[in-house]
Amino acid sequence: MNFMALKQPENSLLGSESDSQRTLYPYVTGTSVAALKYKDGILMAADMGGSYGSTLRYKSVERMKPFGKHSLLGASGEISDFQEILHYLDELILYDNMWDDGNSLGPKEVHNYLTRVMYNRRNKFNPLWNSLVLGGVKNGNKYLGTVSMIGVNFEDNHVAT
């Protein structure tokens, strides 16, 4: 996909593209995710497409996944980065389960964790190229939040990427 190559001015500080080990641009991407709170909980919606540029290459990509007992994560942007985030979350939930103390991570806690992950990656100039929507219900409390690839996060009654 060379037409997406970064055109840099002569005095750029970014360094050569071929030397870079960090994420420069996304390849297989997902489009928007929308979510809203309603009386009984959270509703989240996304299509199942993974696009390769303008081609709809993968047509059965699950861009929303439940995890833990209380939460649902939806992502737009680079699909492989989304899979990496799911990997991190699996480990997080596993450690949480191992305490076996009757407590479990709720959507608010996970939202905070993801914000920190996204922001720290951004600061290293190696972002996870996703916009995430995090929703869930714990002890009757509904929670809906979003995190962008630069670490901007907020909580609202309806969010979309």
Added chain:
Amino acid sequence: MSSIGTGYDLSVTTFSPDGRVFQIEYAAKAVDNSGTVIGIKCKDGIVMGVEKLIASKMMLPGSNRRIHSVHRHSGMAVAGLAADGRQIVARAKSEATNYQSVYGEPIPVKELAERVASYVHLCTLYWWLRPFGCGIILGGYDRDGPQLYMVEPSGISYRYFGAAIGKGKQAAKTEIEKLKLSEMTCREGVIEVAKIIYKVHDEAKDKAFELEMSWVCDESKQQHQKVPDDLLEEAKVAARTALEEMDAD
């Protein structure tokens, strides 16, 4: 049964003339002084139980967990020096998550037992480390069904149908041998383990104890977890009744 090492027991890197490493044997003594820990393999899973000797009435019940989950599908019960046990559990958790990360599936119980045993053995090879003063009973449920392993301070690990370590291990082993484990479900196993622990508890030497039990079986969806409170209560009641019937004779 005890023998004096005199001179050959100062370091774990020294053999005695009759081929023994005394430091490891002394480590095993630390395990023998701790409360009894039992594990049994039933038809559909593993049950583990610990006799937690209570040092003080001020301790909150349910604290000082002796049985730890290592991954979703397996758990370890520790006897001996509790702090040493925590180290081993931490290492086991780390091995399990690492395996999951690399191979994408939960660590097979056999592999986990080997890694834990290997780690325990490691600490018997260097003079600047002391052996772990704990024995471990490891129970898990993977593709090959439920499995039970025991790891000793020497680093030896074997697979068992039933295992016991700690103060009452001799009496416990005798009791376990009486059970028909291959026909027992975990629900029945929980009751039996409780009965055995109550039976081997020495009322004269140790005053109070708390019973902690966990299982991993079909009923718990192959997840390692504490035995549910209602079943635990049922087991305790059955154990106390069995004890009273015995005393009545």
